[in-house]
Amino acid sequence: MSRAVFLPGATIGVLGGGQLGRMLALEARRMGYRCLVLDAAADAPAAQVADGCIVAPLDDVEAARELARRSDVVTFEWENADVDALRKLEDIVPLRPGPGVLEIAQHRLLEKDTARKIGLPTAEYRAVRSREDLRRAVDEIGAPSVLKTVRGGYDGRGQARIRTRADIEGAFRELGGGEVELILEEWIRFRLEISVICARAPGGEIRTYPISENVHRAGILESTVAPARIPDAVATEARRMGEAFAEEIELVGLLAVEMFVGEDDSLRVNEIAPRPHNSGHYTWEACSVSQFEQHIRAVCGLPLGAPELLRPAAMINLLGDEVGTGLGRGGVVGALRQPSVALHLYGKGEARPGRKMGHLTALADTPGAALEAARAAKDALLRG
Ligand SMILES: Nc1ncnc2c1ncn2[C@@H]1O[C@H](COP(=O)(O)OP(=O)(O)OP(=O)(O)O)[C@@H](O)[C@H]1O
Ligand SMILES: [Mg+2]
Structure with a gap:
């Protein structure tokens, strides 16, 4: 390399x-x-x-x-x-990262195969190329489960829940089964979702951000808090799993590994993204080096920065159906009146439902207080 x-x-x-x-x-x-x-x-x-x-x-x-x-x-x-x-x-x-890394990240089966190969648990899954495959997969994995396109899904798109066997035909058709490759996944009853974001330099040096805790609504990330409110042993294991993945794929750059935390604190890898990740936006304000700078350092072969958390943080997304394209003066002023709140807007000219238009980050003494501050700021912003 x-x-x-x-x-x-x-x-x-x-x-x-x-x-x-x-x-x-x-x-x-x-x-x-x-x-x-x-x-x-x-x-x-x-x-x-x-x-x-x-x-x-x-x-x-x-x-x-x-x-x-x-x-x-x-x-x-x-x-x-x-x-x-x-x-x-x-x-x-x-x-940087290399094509081999993207090949894995753009294919849900390869992603899970890679995790399993190095001993990292995932939901049960089966490749689905035909109706017969899907029926057999539902027999083996059971319902509820979720059918996904192997490629191209994001923000919960390209997914259909299978609650009972009666959903099989509709889900298969909705996702274009037969034409595109699909994957059936066991539905995980998780206590929490977390992500591990680590950077790996060309020489193999790895630096990992604190684990963050994520809430999704309708498949779209709603909020992130850091550090995740999980036992230290679970955080240590999550970090080990994320780093093992980065090493296995010989990553250069940043890797986010999304995981489910079960009721019994067991961890399962959901998916990976070999780039800065929405759940790492909080690092801009809350860490000595943001995920974006860290990615650049890794890609350019510079020493990686310390990923330490300076203060507990929460990030909350602003979606198109919530904020539109223009924010009123009252809303902006009201949101920023909250201490330690930062506003990010992405300059998108068109606001579609579910489209990420910007985010707010709040810092506080605890993750819970940061989340409250971020929510209060968002409320103020939307009140206008
Ligand atoms: N097998 C599963 N069991 C339980 N929940 C799931 C499962 N798969 C997906 N979900 C829920 O849907 C969300 C989005 O799914 P996933 O991360 O697979 O898709 P995505 O569209 O690629 O999302 P992203 O926006 O992160 O790219 C997950 O974060 C989780 O909340
Ligand atoms: Mg995801």
Whole structure:
């Protein structure tokens, strides 16, 4: 693996121009890097703050080649790029993380196979290519369970619950069964959801953020608090599991590993994302080095920063159906009147239901107090 170091002044290419790319670009520019984004929209959140943007669909191979030619190193805020096309780019520019990592992250079966291979527990699962596969899988795994597309799902999209066998046909059709690969997963009755975010440098050094605790609504992350309110032994095991995954895939960059914590405190890996993650946004205010800076440091081969938590924190998302595109003066002033609350807006021109428009972070003496402060700030913001 290349150990090349990229110093400030170098150009970091970012595939994808959403809010993750935006926050990466802001941190990269603060450190003196140049940042070139590839996105389909000229006014994409990241394009607004980058040095430049190549405007083309994310799967446009020629545009990706241009990004590679004009960058010193390329990274991703979007993990669904065509892996064969990426492998060809490696002749032009270093890709960090590498295509092999994206290949696993974009495929729920490979993700779970990888976890199992290194002894990390997951929900029971079966590959589903046909109706017969699905019927057999429901026989074996039982209901409730959840059918998902193997590729391309995010924010709970591409999923259908199977509560009884009567749901089989509808779920299969809804997700395009037969045409696209599906996976049936056992439904986990979890006590909590957590994520482990760690960074791994080209030389193998790993640094892990405190475990965060996540609440999803309708498949979309609603809030995160850190540190997670779990026993120390569970946090230690979660951290070990996240780091083992990062090592197994020879990650360079940042990895978020989402996990379920069962009623008995057992841990199961849900999915991974080899990039900054929504559940790590709190690190911007609450840690000495944000997840975005840490990702850049890893990708550029610089020493990693300390991921220590300076103060308990909570992050709460602002969705399109909640905030629209414009916030009133009363709402903004009311939200920011809360002590230690920070407002992030991503500059999106259109507010669709469930679309992530921004977030609020609050710091306090305990995770619970931080969550209360973040909720109060959001209430004030929405009251207008
Ligand atoms: N097997 C399961 N058992 C219980 N809950 C589940 C299961 N799979 C998914 N969920 C719930 O749905 C949420 C979203 O699912 P998942 O993380 O698989 O999908 P996603 O759409 O890729 O989400 P993300 O926005 O994190 O990319 C989970 O965080 C969890 O709350
Ligand atoms: Mg998820």
